[in-house]
Amino acid sequence: MKLNVTAQDVARLARVSQSAVSRTFTPGASVSEETRNKVMLAAQTLGYRPNALARSLITRRSRIIALVMSYLENQFYPLVIEKLSQKLQKQGYHVLMFISDLDEADAVLTEILQYQVDGIVMASTTLSTALAKTCADAGVPVVLFNRVPDTSALARHSTSSVTSNNYLGGRMVAELLLERGYRRLAFLAGLENSSTNQERERGFNDVLEEAGLAPYRREVGHYSFSGAQEATRKLFCSGPYPDAVFVANDHMAIAAMDVLRLELGLRVPEDVGVVGFDDVPQAAWGSYRLTTVVQSVEDMVSATVDLLHEQMQGEVNSRNVIVPCRIVERDSVRLHPSPDTAKSHQ
Structure with missing residues (x-):
């Protein structure tokens, strides 16, 4: 058996053309089932393996x-x-x-x-x-x-x-939080120059403006876990605290929830509502049950x-x-406006 088996050797044994061998080993190329079986049997018999580098020189495609x-x-x-x-x-x-x-x-x-x-x-x-x-x-x-x-x-x-649709996602978050009675809405940003962050924040702020409100507080977490922890501490450094936080992604939202509950002793969602963006698998974990915008x-x-x-x-x-994106509701946003909030806005 040859150490360097070529496509010509396979074609000769299979009694097909060399181009048929090439098509057999080219994904998506047209070749009949009968020809494919002949070529694969011959290739297996000879121990042939197609040379991807050589093929790329011919096709000018590296795949x-x-x-x-x-x-x-x-x-x-x-x-x-x-x-x-x-x-x-x-x-x-x-x-x-x-x-x-x-x-x-x-x-x-x-x-x-x-x-x-x-x-x-x-x-x-x-x-x-x-x-x-x-x-x-x-x-x-x-x-x-x-x-x-x-x-x-x-x-x-x-x-x-x-x-x-990051802009629409930001709008949906603000609409949900306002509908559930939250009014002191903060934004925890990712990176200032990130187009995703900018569009999510723009949609969020537009809805607040339409409701006659402004973002209550804003900090930047740089899309990092530790950055989000520190940003959360700054958002809640003095009262009255924000009663809801829209976080630019789930990774930071999980960090924010840890600080809110474990360091500040706040209840989510009773004291603070939290919404993220992405719907990563960890968002559904029992420890977080994060309401978030789903990116498919x-x-x-x-x-x-x-x-x-x-x-x-x-x-x-x-x-x-x-x-398109959508919101999935879990347990980090309350289901109904609190009685105190409802009375204050009647």
Whole structure:
């Protein structure tokens, strides 16, 4: 048996053309079941394994998608990695993952392009105008996941994005809290320059303004657990305390609930209502039972993969997809306005 079995050897044994062998090992390619069985039997007999690198030189497609993450502390993003990787792998692609600090994305992308990837997904981070141009010139489509492109014309033109309807989500949170009788509503922000944070806060504030109210207090948690703990202490450093807090994501909301209950001795939801955003698995744990805005990972991943395919095939220009969201109610917001609150607003 040869040590380096080629596709020609497999074709000769299976009595098919070399192109039939190639199609058999190309995901999505058209080949009859009879031909596929012949080729697979011959390949197994000879111990043949297709050479992905050699095939990429011929097709000029690496079938590699680069995934860039800025941090994994937020429990939402491990779910994204799992679902995105599974979906791409089923379609014959492989995921090459890079971890980047928020201020090092450009350096990481420069390295990524050396791998001749077919596409790039950037989750929880953004793309500079300079790198947007570099990727566009190289013909490599970029999809931002849970972020929107830079405001520059070039970045908007060359970069697609997938987000939840963050603005509507923020509106739904404010409407729910007001309907349940909360009036001193605070906002615990993530990152100031994050498009997701900005849209969630804008929707939240718009509803308060329509109700003749203003945000009672505001602090920034930087999307980190310890940052959210410290921000919560600042929100509740003096009375009268906020009676509800909208937290920009679940990761920080869980940290906030720990401080409220374990350090400050406050009851959730009787003394303070708490609402998060994402609906990570931990939000449903019995210790938290967090009311939160659901971002559909499945729908967001499907939209991301569809955008990648469209742009890799050159079918459409870049575009931004907004996925619907909804609130799931658990136990961190009271079911009805308290009697005292109801009387004070009659």
